Amino acid sequence: MSKLLSRLLAASLGFAACFSTLPAKAGDLEAIKEAGEMKIAMSGQYPPFNFVNDQNQVVGFDASIGMEIAKRLGVEGEIVTTAWDGIIAGLLASKYDTIVGSMTITPEREKVVDFVGPYYHAGRAVFVMEDSEVQALGDLKGQTLGVTLGETHEKWAREQGGWDIRTYKGLPELLLELKSGRLDAIVVDNIPVRVAIKETGDKLRMLDTPDIEGGAVAIGIAIRKNSPELKAAMQEALDAMMEDGTYEKISMEWIGSDIR
Template sequence: MLKGFLTGILALGLGASVMAAAPAQADELAAIKKAGEMRIAMSGAYPPFNFVNDKNEVVGFDPAIGREIARRIGVEPVIVTTAWDGIIAGLLAAKYDTIVGSMSITPKRQEVIDFVGPYYRAGRAVFVPEESSIQSLDELKGKTLGVTLGETHEKWAREKGGWDIRTYKGLPELLLEVQSGRVDAIVVDNIPVRVAMQKNGAKVRQLDTPDIEGGNVAVGIAIRKGNPELKAAMQKALDDMMADGTYEKIALEWIGADIR
């Protein structure tokens, strides 16, 4: 993921009513500590970074990082799952305190939210069925491309043009669609698909696209603007995790590699 941002405030679903719901206020760190909990949002549909297991628990790299940050701040983590295409609107409406959901840091997003981190780096990649004869982006012209609704990959695909686009809720659906041949290719973050290939035997192949836009992207933790104390506390927790080996342990457990 890396998780995307549709162009413009309206594409985010951020109308006047949402902006009015999030007035300027004092730094929220004190309020979070008083409440004794931090509400952490993610889609729950982006394995291995965040997903729902067979026990109906939200697990993965992102919730593990979010829970550890909350613990180091001294509060209980509360994981919230929500649709990706409205997740920033939910943050601005104060439905949760932060987004730890594999969100790429972009200038457009930085106009409306702040970021802690980055906490890992990843990149855009294009995958086709393992047996596909397609070898390049040019050969996808006129073909059908699958993307996750609201990701930067969708924005990139629409701006580049030349193919039919189908949108889905998340990576599990995309992998099913491309392996079944219902789409000719999918545009996604490279790390989770590589993990799916290793762990689950996903029958897909990555195209060689060395010059693709977004091939090396910083991923951050989103908070509302105007919270320097909260941002500093979360950044310190993240930095300490990276320094003491906790981050690497979490990354190895869920991703199989240190992805800083």
């Protein structure tokens, strides 16, 4: 099964790569301004960064950052939710204008998209239930790990080997499966899980993994390549947000600390 999934992921990246060779449409920034809106993609499955609230609205840190950038470009922002494993292909197919979805900047992704930012930094972490006998990463050999399909954490987990890997759409499912006992551990970004633990009181514990790959990673905003005007305008808007206190206000609202 793991070999099959690896082939599927490789095929997905190849599909995205073929789009990257296509010439960009004339002026993505111009097209956005002519339309009067910027379509902003995210999974909607990654609280507190992006999730669907009780009013069926997509909210969170990513949503607020994306909408503020759209505002500063002089257009309306429209949130588009889509499955994470196909989100880059959707961008390259022009289904939306940008991805503000807590995407890790990697060399592989930089081959097919450009990034604005980084707009925050995060780190890979492994969480278990508080009463778990697992004390170190090595204790998980032969056990079941949960990851979000298409994230860099999945790639890392498969490269390590030695455990059973199950993939899910996002953090809510991962936490539910861990608490139900169907997973022994989850591999995720530490910030959203820390926030979830604070809000719910769930008895989870983060393993001490000081040398884990991806312990500190840059998170960027993805746009199509060959869009220098859009990239410059979005970077200028992001920089201004960080300088005038807007970024800190958004960060404190959703995360509880300044994560730039």
